[in-house]
Amino acid sequence: MAVAILTLTRLFRFSGRDLPDPDPSMQPQDVLKHYARQFPRLNGGKVVDPINEGDSQIYEFRQASFGDRG
Template sequence: MTAAIITLDRVFRYSDRDLPDPDSGMQPEAVLKHYARQFPRLVGAKIVAPIQEEDRYVYEFRKASFGDKG
């Protein structure tokens, strides 16, 4: 019996939009900064722990709201 290593793709979700992974070697925080240049509302956003959907991990970007302390 041979063991197989399966790597799941990542996708980053923002406002019901799935954004492709710009570079699988980037940390999620770096991906957030990358997309914040396109979507200024992501500045200060948080990354929600990934969930698995089919054959990919989905990271959600949540924009910061006023009064959000953590």
């Protein structure tokens, strides 16, 4: 029996838009900071634990709400 190794591609999702992984060696929180330059609403945002969809690992970015303090 052969064993297949599936490599998951990371994608980052924000506001219904899939964003490519700028650098697979970056931590998800660093990718959030990277995209916050393009999407200022992500400043103070958070990364949701990933889910798998097909051959992709999807990290969702959520913007901070006014009530968030940390």
